[in-house]
Amino acid sequence: MxxxxxxxxxxxxxxxxxxxxxxxxxxxxxxxxxxxxxxxxxxxxxxxxxxxxxxxxxxxxxxxxxxxxxxxxxxxxxxxxxxxxxxxxxxxxxxxxxxxxxxxxxxxxxxxxxxxxxxxxxxxxxxxxxxxxxxxxxxxxxxxxxxxxRARVSGTFRAAVFGANDGLVSNFALVLGVIGGGASPSTVVLTGVAGLLAGALSMGAGEYVSVRSQRELLAASAPDVRDAHALLRELDVNANELALVYRARGVPAAEADRRAAAVLRSGDPRSLGGPDGADDGGHDVVGTGLSAALSSFCFFASGAAVPVVPFLFGLGGASAVIVAGVLVGLALMLTGATVGVLSGGPPLRRALRQLAIGMGAAATTYGLGLLVGAAVG
The missing domain is CATH 1.20.1260 (Ferritin)
Structure with a gap:
């Protein structure tokens, strides 16, 4: 043509x-x-x-x-x-x-x-x-x-992105807070490592409980089509409540009647699987509790390690803070751009938004650390 x-x-x-x-x-x-x-x-x-x-x-x-x-x-x-x-x-x-x-x-x-x-x-x-x-x-x-x-990876990906971002922001803010309070370099390292471990374990456990709970809620809401073949054979074709199943799922009355009649004619129990005649796929979207927990733990730990790296290599004072700030800023922009790419949005705008939020939180904590340090001192 x-x-x-x-x-x-x-x-x-x-x-x-x-x-x-x-x-x-x-x-x-x-x-x-x-x-x-x-x-x-x-x-x-x-x-x-x-x-x-x-x-x-x-x-x-x-x-x-x-x-x-x-x-x-x-x-x-x-x-x-x-x-x-x-x-x-x-x-x-x-x-x-x-x-x-x-x-x-x-x-x-x-x-x-x-x-x-x-x-x-x-x-x-x-x-x-x-x-x-x-x-x-x-x-x-x-x-x-x-x-x-996106639906296939959303559960694990969400845990990974949120874990990395939380690790970067929370531990960088924690490190800056104790620096602002006048802590020694060794105390800064100890605080950073403790924050990494505590946060990673908390994030991993929280993700596991969250995903498991969500999967259990979805399982409780999933249609039960056991023995559906026998059930369809026994229903009264002229007066049955099958249409009510669809109406309970939000299908308009006329459409519910039409679907119920079609199911009875076909005798196909798969039509009972969901509001659109399909099996519920929510479990795939949520992911598994273990994969989400491991993903969250590992990515939180990797993010939380970034602001501690300069101190582990012997840097101190303003130079360590500057290096940590640059590393954290780059990592925040990378996570923001990744979310932008996957969501179909502009990566640069997402990266700058992530950077602004993370640096704003860290600056706030540093200011509070200065105030607390001055009050205690």
Whole structure:
């Protein structure tokens, strides 16, 4: 099927501008080559991701790759003999392709989602209206795939991010507080190590209890479909309470009646699994108590160790505080940017927000330590 003609260009044929009518400007040729290289890189990303998936997700990713290859063919037609040698895509697209080959993780899908969001085709007169619409649809498709991945890692990831951030902020604030109070370097190290161990153990235990409790609540709310086959055979087709099951789950009355009738006709007990006729997947979203506890413990400990490192290497006074502040600031920005990437938000804004919150808490504790130290002294 022929690709629709570009928007806003003059002297065009059915497949784009007529090369015989007017030679393209050098700037246009450079832009078309850049678009071609980026589309090829993007198709490569989706094909590499597809090799790490199975079933429906694999087919979706292959479909996206084929669409990007159609877009690449459009730029090839415009370039004609000007296509030249195969060029490399933009640096961010090459990085995305590298990550897809090495990891194939939810991070890559989140980055791909941002890449689709920044598509230039809506303002590019040489792109077709169909291509611009494709990119908008691709954004939603990748958003859906990324959401699946986020759901699979959300429990452990949440514990990891919160653990690292809490370790950084709380122990840095603790260290600055005792420094402000006039503590000796050895006391600072002892306080930092004690804060690391106490906080990591507390976070790990808290996460385990929290996740276990949440899973137990979900289990108590999950539909009980044991012996469902026998139950469906015994229900009165004309007067039964099966529709009430759906209404109790928030389904409107008319729709509940329709679903109840469909279940009775099919005799399929899987339709009783949830409000949308599916089994409850909340347990996968929450994660396991042990994995969340271990993740929280390890990441809190790693975060809490950062502000203590300069003191362990013999630094003291203002130099140790400055080095610790720089290390903690970089780590806070890294955790903030990671959350931004996974959430589909702007990484820099999330990083700066994390930095401001962490440094604000540490500065407050340092000020209080100065006041307490002055009062005690």
């Amino acid at each position: 022929a690709t629709p003609s570009p928007r806003g260009a003059e002297n065009r044929g059915p497949d784009g501008p007529d090369p015989a009518a007017r030679a393209p400007a050098p700037s246009a040729v450079r832009r078309w080559r850049r678009r071609l290289a980026d589309e090829r890189e993007e198709a490569k990303v989706y094909r590499d991701l597809a090799t790490r998936r199975t079933g429906e997700e694999r087919q979706i990713l292959l479909g996206l790759a084929e669409a990007e290859e159609r877009h690449a063919a459009h730029w090839m037609r415009l370039l004609g003999d000007e296509a030249g040698r195969v060029r490399r895509g933009a640096a961010r697209m090459r990085l995305l392709a590298f990550l897809a080959r090495r990891f194939g993780s939810v991070f890559v899908l989140a980055l791909a989602q941002r890449a689709e969001t920044r598509s230039p085709y809506r303002s590019d007169a040489d792109a077709t209206a169909a291509m611009a619409a494709d990119e908008r649809v691709h954004e939603e498709v990748v958003r859906g795939l990324a959401a699946r991945g």
